[in-house]
Amino acid sequence: MGDESFPSWRCVVLDVALVALTIAVFAVLVLVLRGLERL
Amino acid sequence: MSDTAAGLLTVVALVAVLGLTHVPLGDHMARVYSATTHWRVERLLYRLCRIDPDAEQSWPTYAVSVLGFSLASVLFLLGLERLQHVLPLSLGFDPVQPQLAWNTAASFVTNTNWQNYSGESTLGHLVQMSGLAVQNFASAAVGMAVAVALVRGFARSRTNRVGNFWVDLVRGCFRILLPLSIVAAVLLIAAGVVQNLSDPHTVTTISGATQHLPGGPVASQEAIKELGTNGGGFYNANSSHPFENPNPFTNLLEIALLLLVPFALPRTFGRLLGDKRQGWAILAAMAVIFAASLTMLTVFEAHHSGAALQAAGASMEGKEVRFGVPSSALFANATTLTSTGAVNSMHDSFTPLGGGVTILNMMYGEIAPGGTGSGLYGMLVLAVVTVFVAGLMVGRTPEYLGKKIQAREVKFAALYLLTTPSVVLIGTGVAMSFPSPRASMLNAGPHGLSEVLYAFTSAGNNNGSAFAGLTGATTFYDLALGLAMLFGRFLPILFVLGLAGSVAAQRPVPATDGTLPTHRPLFVAMLVGVVVIVVALTYFPALALGPLAEGVTR
Numbered sequence: 001m002g003d004e005s006f007p008s009w010r011c012v013v014l015d016v017a018l019v020a021l022t023i024a025v026f027a028v029l030v031l032v033l034r035g036l037e038r039l
Numbered sequence: 040m041s042d043t044a045a046g047l048l049t050v051v052a053l054v055a056v057l058g059l060t061h062v063p064l065g066d067h068m069a070r071v072y073s074a075t076t077h078w079r080v081e082r083l084l085y086r087l088c089r090i091d092p093d094a095e096q097s098w099p100t101y102a103v104s105v106l107g108f109s110l111a112s113v114l115f116l117l118g119l120e121r122l123q124h125v126l127p128l129s130l131g132f133d134p135v136q137p138q139l140a141w142n143t144a145a146s147f148v149t150n151t152n153w154q155n156y157s158g159e160s161t162l163g164h165l166v167q168m169s170g171l172a173v174q175n176f177a178s179a180a181v182g183m184a185v186a187v188a189l190v191r192g193f194a195r196s197r198t199n200r201v202g203n204f205w206v207d208l209v210r211g212c213f214r215i216l217l218p219l220s221i222v223a224a225v226l227l228i229a230a231g232v233v234q235n236l237s238d239p240h241t242v243t244t245i246s247g248a249t250q251h252l253p254g255g256p257v258a259s260q261e262a263i264k265e266l267g268t269n270g271g272g273f274y275n276a277n278s279s280h281p282f283e284n285p286n287p288f289t290n291l292l293e294i295a296l297l298l299l300v301p302f303a304l305p306r307t308f309g310r311l312l313g314d315k316r317q318g319w320a321i322l323a324a325m326a327v328i329f330a331a332s333l334t335m336l337t338v339f340e341a342h343h344s345g346a347a348l349q350a351a352g353a354s355m356e357g358k359e360v361r362f363g364v365p366s367s368a369l370f371a372n373a374t375t376l377t378s379t380g381a382v383n384s385m386h387d388s389f390t391p392l393g394g395g396v397t398i399l400n401m402m403y404g405e406i407a408p409g410g411t412g413s414g415l416y417g418m419l420v421l422a423v424v425t426v427f428v429a430g431l432m433v434g435r436t437p438e439y440l441g442k443k444i445q446a447r448e449v450k451f452a453a454l455y456l457l458t459t460p461s462v463v464l465i466g467t468g469v470a471m472s473f474p475s476p477r478a479s480m481l482n483a484g485p486h487g488l489s490e491v492l493y494a495f496t497s498a499g500n501n502n503g504s505a506f507a508g509l510t511g512a513t514t515f516y517d518l519a520l521g522l523a524m525l526f527g528r529f530l531p532i533l534f535v536l537g538l539a540g541s542v543a544a545q546r547p548v549p550a551t552d553g554t555l556p557t558h559r560p561l562f563v564a565m566l567v568g569v570v571v572i573v574v575a576l577t578y579f580p581a582l583a584l585g586p587l588a589e590g591v592t593r
Contacts, residue, residue, distance in 0.1 A: 014138065015137050025526070036537045039450055
């Protein structure tokens with residue numbers, strides 16, 4: 001389960017992408033929350 | 040003693056434990072969440088985090104706090120997994136692969152604990168203790184906090200305040216989960232569960248081969264794994280591993296732990312509301328569904344079809360001999376009707392209809408008794424739908440707990456009910472549409488569909504158990520199931536908090552002769568009926584193509 005098959009540059013790109021994905025998911029949730037406030 | 044007698048004794052002992060703890064634990068939790076004083080350690084924590092514990096929040100602020108805490112938790116856990124090779128107690132393990140680390144972070148923060156990794160060969164002790172075990176506490180406390188906010192919404196009137204999330208979170212951890220976990224961990228250690236910080240022991244077997252025996256802080260993690268309805272095992276084999284669940288006593292204890300808080304929360308609800316009868320009604324609905332599912336699951340596993348199974352006398356494939364069929368069925372029923380996801384047998388090896396019951400249990404939305412907190416708020420949303428349906432039947436504006444159920448409340452309830460099925464069915468549909476995700480199925484035909492359906496049902500409902508046949512450690516499933524877990528957890532929480540704010544703002548409506556009593560057996564029967572009908576209408580086609588099709592062709 002280690003990183004042997006992953007070059008380090010690919011790991012960095014993936015790490016950044018996954019952090020961005022996490023923030024994007026929570027940003028969507030905040031947008032839903034703002035929509036619900038007007039329901 | 041026969042398996043059947045042992046199973047019956049286990050059920051009797053379980054009912055006794057839950058019966059004895061229901062009132063004291065439920066009352067204790069009500070006192071915890073309504074206390075006006077703070078412990079010294081709590082005050083210190085609030086001061087360090089610059090939180091005013093006496094300032095209550097409106098529902099949107101409460102929701103932003105939940106989301107902010109959860110976002111920080113995902114990122115922290117992700118960082119811990121990716122950096123474990125430079126951290127102490129790593130046992131020499133490499134950093135977890137990025138997408139697997141993300142899936143695991145999303146999984147533990149959402150109280151799902153879906154595991155695409157093998158704990159004993161992937162994670163060091165520090166990540167297990169400071170990452171996963173901490174989230175086992177925090178995610179369970181988040182669920183309880185949201186449930187209590189909804190109860191406050193019903194109990195209060197003409198206010199926009201539903202509590203303080205940070206206070207509810209801290210109290211849930213410090214005053215409820217931590218003390219219970221310490222007692223449970225000591226009991227587990229006394230009964231033979233492993234607890235150490237040593238490196239794996241290397242032994243030479245009788246045949247001369249070398250074997251590594253991994254130890255670790257298992258009992259302490261096992262306690263909160265069950266108590267917080269988390270389910271993520273220290274070992275890949277979860278509670279079927281003899282170091283994690285060595286004997287029938289620990290098996291009973293683990294089942295009792297995972298049901299303890301969810302079955303006590305209706306009492307807390309009744310106490311906070313000032314009407315204990317309402318709590319009994321919710322508890323009765325949970326118990327009816329639990330008993331019905333347990334009966335079905337045990338019958339399907341005991342009265343199996345197929346010449347090989349009948350010749351063997353039991354459907355024992357995938358089950359531990361030390362537990363037998365009844366105790367395996369009981370564990371499977373308890374773990375899928377709560378949001379736990381721990382397993383002491385492989386659900387993939389259950390009979391088709393038995394496996395179908397485990398999927399159905401999760402599809403109920405895990406409300407009987409459900410996860411810590413999420414079970415109660417899920418059942419209360421369904422109670423709102425039930426009074427709405429009853430109101431439509433007689434042409435009256437529905438009321439629940441002295442609050443009118445109007446368009447706004449029904450919108451929140453409807454959004455809640457639509458979210459999880461959307462996540463599950465769209466996710467399954469996408470997975471079945473592409474060759475790469477289909478290649479992860481171990482079996483073809485209906486059983487293969489059941490594997491994928493189970494995975495998305497488990498993720499979307501934040502259960503975390505796996506059907507065992509599906510190879511989930513692929514980029515597609517890491518990302519798709521991670522998204523299913525996050526949206527399946529936090530969208531319903533937003534709708535529940537919206538409902539809490541909506542009913543809290545109302546003025547109370549006095550009960551009249553036309554008000555539907557919601558503490559009587561008739562309401563309990565209607566509530567159970569609504570649960571079954573909603574699930575049947577939503578999921579029947581998927582179930583028909585998977586476990587039902589397999590069941591009728593065997």
